[in-house]
Amino acid sequence: MRQSSAFFFILNCCVLITLIDGFSLSNCTIYFPFEYTGHLKVLCNRMSYWKIPSPLPHNTVNLDISNNAIHQIDETDFIGLSNLIILNISHNRISEIHSNALSDLTNLEELNLSNNKIKSVTTNLFKGLANLSHLRLDSNYLETIENQSFATLSNLRFVNLTNNKLKHLSELHSVLQVPHLQELYLGKNGFSVFNSSDIPSAFFGLKKLDLSRNPLTVFKMMENIFPDLEYLDLSSCFQTKTSDWLILDKAFLNTVKTVNLSRNQIEVNQLDYIMQSFPSVTWMALDGLKGFKAEIFLHKACSPSLRGLHLEDNKLSVLNDHMFRPCALLNELHLRNNGVLRMYKSSFNHLVNLIELRIQKNSLKQLNNTLQVLPNLRILDLHLNSIQNLDCSDFTNLTQLRHLYLHRNRIVTIKACVFKDLGNLEELILSSNRVLTVSGTFTHGPQNLQCLDLNNNKLGAIQNYNFKALNSLETLRLADNQILNIYPYAFAGLINLTDLHLASNKITETSLRNRDVFAGTPNIKSLDVSCNYISYESQEELQSPPFIHLSELRVLKINSQRQNLNHIPSNFLKGLTNLKDFYAGNLNIESLHVDTFSYTPKLTYLDLSSNNLVNRDALTPKLFQPITGLNKITLGKTHLKSLDFLVDANLSNLTILRASMNELQLINQKIIQSLPKLKVLDLQNNSFTCDCSNAWFIDWAFKKNKTQVLYLNRYECRYPLSLSGKSLAAFNAESCNVNYDFICFIYSSSIVFLTLVISFIYHFLKWQLVYAYYLFLAFLNDKKRKQISNHLDFQYDAFISYNAQEEPWVLEELVPKLEDQHGLRLCLHHRDFQPGKAIIDNIVDAIYNSRKTVCLITHNYLKSVWCSQEIQVASFRLFDEQEDVLVLVFLEDIPMHQLSPYYQMRKLVKKQTYLQRPKPGEDTQAFWQKLKIALETKENMEDTQILSGKDV
Structure with missing residues (x-):
């Protein structure tokens, strides 16, 4: 149906225009796969909407209208959206939802109404939502939930009512009658009493219950109301010494495997009784307990079934040799943020079954061979400590270790013997330390290492064969160092390396002059050398193109060089026959040689944003002719004055074109017609001329059914001056249309009339x-x-x-x-x-x-x-x-x-x-x-x- 552009501008400042089988958006964004299936994900978040945008594409399946200023939902807001599956209306100001407003959403599965001002759940609020499985009403002002309001939600599995003003369990009767509910979150409400007598009958199927941050003074279970419960969160609930805890039969909570009792005030004499209430618990959190006494609490908490224990924020400055004796069967231990200064060699003697140990954010300066007694350890987290040196024996015997986190310490040097026993290590994180060199560090492996992170250290050079022994390495991160010199064969031996990060160093064109810098790494798929000092004075061919050995490279990032690249040599990309993504933004490039992409026939994404392409010949059609498979190009902030080069560029596969923040005045029909597969067009902040020369583009932008023009209503007129600052969408393109049928009618009618008059006169x-x-x-x-x-x-x-x-x-x-x-x-x-x-x-x-x-x-x-x-x-x-x-x-x-x-x-x-x-x-x-x-x-x-x- 044809509508004038002015009409849609007045209608809601606009939003969306729905065609019979397509879509058109002005302030929202659509995400869809390159092979368009007809199912749309529409993002209208953070757009300052004060009502639900309308009309919406009928084939929308995922709609996000969060972070706006919507006050209410009317009965007609979602009419015709029966295909919708996910709806997010969180972080608005909704206080009223009219009855049956959601009834058309028959296929809706996820509804997010969190962070609004809803005070009551009415009987007809969820009418028609038979397929709803996830419901979020957290962070509202809920005080009442009417009976039968959840009666039709037979498929509901997840309900979040956290951070509301509910005070009595009796107000939850409607929720507790949902037959298949599995997860219920009731944290941070006003419940002071939890008594099983307030729940009408046993609630089968519930597996996860969160009652955290409620001011409970009574917790009584006189009946087995949750026979299938597996997770119970009671953190920050008991803040007084007089809290009444009564479980008639410890078998009532026999199915609970995970319990969180963190940040409570539990008396020693109550602790034993409480722990006996969870005879089968396997994972327990006791973080930040008031008056925590480690030996007493651990003696009570470490039952034969316990496998995971969180003891964060309990001020355990010293880990003595008998503290964990009762917990011999533990597999997982978290000691984050305890101020640990010292560990004894025998601190973990009894934890031989430990698989995961996390001692991050403490005050350790050295390990003192304390970990040798943990032969089954697979995850070791020591980040955010003050470790300066690592001894050769610190990781001895940790032959099963898979993940080692040592980032954000003060390590300067690492000897070759430190990791010699870590034959199964897969991930090593050493970022944000003070490492000066890796020469000799990895001489002996670890041979199975797959990811090595050395970001943000003090490395100044990468010498040849530094990583030769790491033949299983797939990811190497060396960003944010001071690397200037990269020697030939610096990465030789990394035959399985796929990702190499060298961003934010001091690499220059001289560092890459030798063609063998990347030799010996035949499988690199991604290379990042952005934010360095690479610069060339002309587009002349290089004698030794730097990437000649990287034939398998898929992604190359050279953007944001600190001295401005200025020119890209014509054969700079030689050898990259499989390159797909090329990031060359913010380089101050003024033009590109026509042969630049002749070596990259498979290129699909090109980023040239933030360059100086002010000259009309900076980009020519011939430049793009070797890369006919290009499907995404970013040209934002490049001073472009025209997109005419696209007409003969043969980019028939281009689907996304971003050219915001330029000096474009006109978009003619030939440009659009040369891009038959275009799905997304972003031309924000350009110098549009609001006259009939742009009439075709304005008309097309509103009527298209295959391409979305992002944020169309934000486009402003720059010329003529009388319309400067006005919305381009408000320009009435209809006045520019030449109605040839009408002209022909007038012409033929005039001839007939003149013939009659002349005949009469004669x-x-x-x-x-x-x-x-x-x-x-x-x-x-x-x-x-x-x-x-x-x-x-x-x-x-x-x-x-x-x-x-x-x-x-x-x-x-x-x-x-x-x-x-x-x-x-x-x-x-x-x-x-x-x-x-x-x-x-x-x-x-x-x-x-x-x-x-x-x-x-x-x-x-x-x-x-x-x-x-x-x-x-x-x-x-x-x-x-x-x-x-x-x-x-x-x-x-x-x-x-x-x-x-x-x-x-x-x-x-x-x-x-x-x-x-x-x-x-x-x-x-x-x-x-x-x-x-x-x-x-x-x-x-x-x-x-x-x-x-x-x-x-």
């Missing part, structure tokens, strides 16, 4: 038009004559106007009578017209050089063109001079009705003196006498005599 007004034509010519000639001469002396007494067929009568009778007998001087065509002069000029001269004009009227005279000219000129003289200068002589009988086509003639006959030639047999003497008198009439004679309308 048939009914032919002679009037002829008369008007000659009248006009006479008028012109009369004016011309006046300009030439104003004299009153006449050359002739009369000009005789007649038709050629009357010439015998004129010569035989008229001339002899008037010239011979009466001595008058007549002007005749054949005798007195000047040869070679225009006929009309001769007529004018003859009339104005004669005292009178005599028109001999016959039928032939009326049909003659020249006779008409003569009588018209004479008429003008008559009307202009107001004197008796015209004499009409009818030589034939012409009835008045036959003069109708000759309007002027008829008018003259009615007003002017005229004579009728005698018929044969009649006396002619009177006729000639009257004619002589008419020709001799003086200029000052009475008008009544001249214009009598009768015979003289």
Whole structure:
């Protein structure tokens, strides 16, 4: 359905325009796979919406409207969204949800209403949501939950009501009647009493219950209300010494495997009873207990079934040799943030089954061989301590260790013997230390290491074969060091290395000059050398391209060089035949050589953002022709003035184009048509011209059903100045549309109308038009004559106007009578017209050089063109001079009705003196006498005599 752009701008500032089978978004973002399936993920978060955006694409399956300013949800907000599966409306200001507002969401599975201002769950709130499985109402103002409000949610598995104002379990009856509920979160409410008698019946199926941060003073279970419960969180619940804990039968909580009692105040005399309530617990958290006494608590807590124990924030500054004796069966021990300063060699003697040990964020300075007694250890976390040195024996006997975390310590040097026994180590994190060199550190392995992180250290050089023994290494992180020199074969031996990170060092083009720097690493897939000091002075070919050995490389990042790369040599990417992603942003590049990508035929993503591509020839169509598979390009903040280079670039597979923050003014139809698979277009913050030159783009942006123009309503006009700052979407492109159908209609209608008018005039007004034509010519000639001469002396007494067929009568009778007998001087065509002069000029001269004009009227005279000219000129003289200068002589009988086509003639006959030639047999003497008198009439004679309308 076609709508004007102005309409959609007014409608909600807009949002979305839904077409029959497509979509169009202005302030939201769509995420979908490259192979479009029709299922949309729509993100409208952080857009300052004050109501639900509408209309929304009907095929949306995931909708995020979080972090806006929506106050309520109306009944019509989600109509037609039956395909929706995930809905996130969290972090708004919703206080009211109308009944049945969600009823159209029949396929909804996840609903997030957290962080709003909802006070009550009404009976019809969730009506129609039969498929809902996850519900979040945490961080609201819930005080009441009406009965039967959860009755229709038969598939509900997860409910979060944390951080509300619920105070009594009786308010949860509707929730506790959900048949298949598995996880229920009730933390940080106002429950002071938890009594099983407040729950109507056993709640089968519930596996996880969170009651943390409630001010409980009573915890009583007189019935087995949670027969399937596996996880119970009671952290920060018991803050008084008088807390009443009563479990009628310890078998009631026999199924609980994980319990969290952290940050409570538990009396020693209560501890034993509480621990007996969880006979089968395997994982327990006792973090931050008030008045924690390690030996007593651990003696009570470490049951034969316990396998995991959290003891964070308990101020265990010293780990003595008998502290963990009761916990011999532990597999997992967390001692984070206890201020541990010292460990004894025998501190972990009894924890031979320990698999995971975390002592992070403490004050350890050395290990003192304390870990040798843990042969089964697989995860060791020692980060955020103050360790400076590692001895060769610190990790002796830890042959099963898989993950070792030593980051954020103060380690300076690492001897080659430190990791010699860690034959199964897979991950080693040494970042954020003070390591100066790795020369010799990994001479003996570990041979199975897959990830080595040395980021943020003090390394200055990578020498040849430094990592040769790490032939299983897949990821090597060396970013944020001071690496300047990289020797040939520095990474040789890393035959399985796929990811190499060298960002934020001091690497220059000289560091990469030797083509063997990356030799011996045939399987690298990703290389990051961004934020270094690589720079080239020209685009000339390099003698030794730096990546010639990296034929398997897929991702290369060279962006943000600290000295500005300026130029990319034409063969800089030589050897990268499988490169797919190339990041070259923020390099101050002014242009690219046309052969730059001739070595990377499989490139699919190109980032050239934040460069200086102000020249129109900086990017040419030929540059892109070798990379026809490109499907994403980023050109933001590059000073681009035009995208015309895309027209002939042959980028038929491009799906995402980002060119925000440029100087683009016009987007023409050819550019868009050259990108047939375009799905996402981002042109924010450009210098758009708001006139008809952009009308096609504006119209297309709203009507397209395959491409989304990101944040369309944020596009502003820059030109003309009168519209600067106005929304591009508000420009009415409809006014620019040329309706060719309408023009053709008007044109054809005009032709038909003119044809009819001309036919009508020709048939009914032919002679009037002829008369008007000659009248006009006479008028012109009369004016011309006046300009030439104003004299009153006449050359002739009369000009005789007649038709050629009357010439015998004129010569035989008229001339002899008037010239011979009466001595008058007549002007005749054949005798007195000047040869070679225009006929009309001769007529004018003859009339104005004669005292009178005599028109001999016959039928032939009326049909003659020249006779008409003569009588018209004479008429003008008559009307202009107001004197008796015209004499009409009818030589034939012409009835008045036959003069109708000759309007002027008829008018003259009615007003002017005229004579009728005698018929044969009649006396002619009177006729000639009257004619002589008419020709001799003086200029000052009475008008009544001249214009009598009768015979003289």
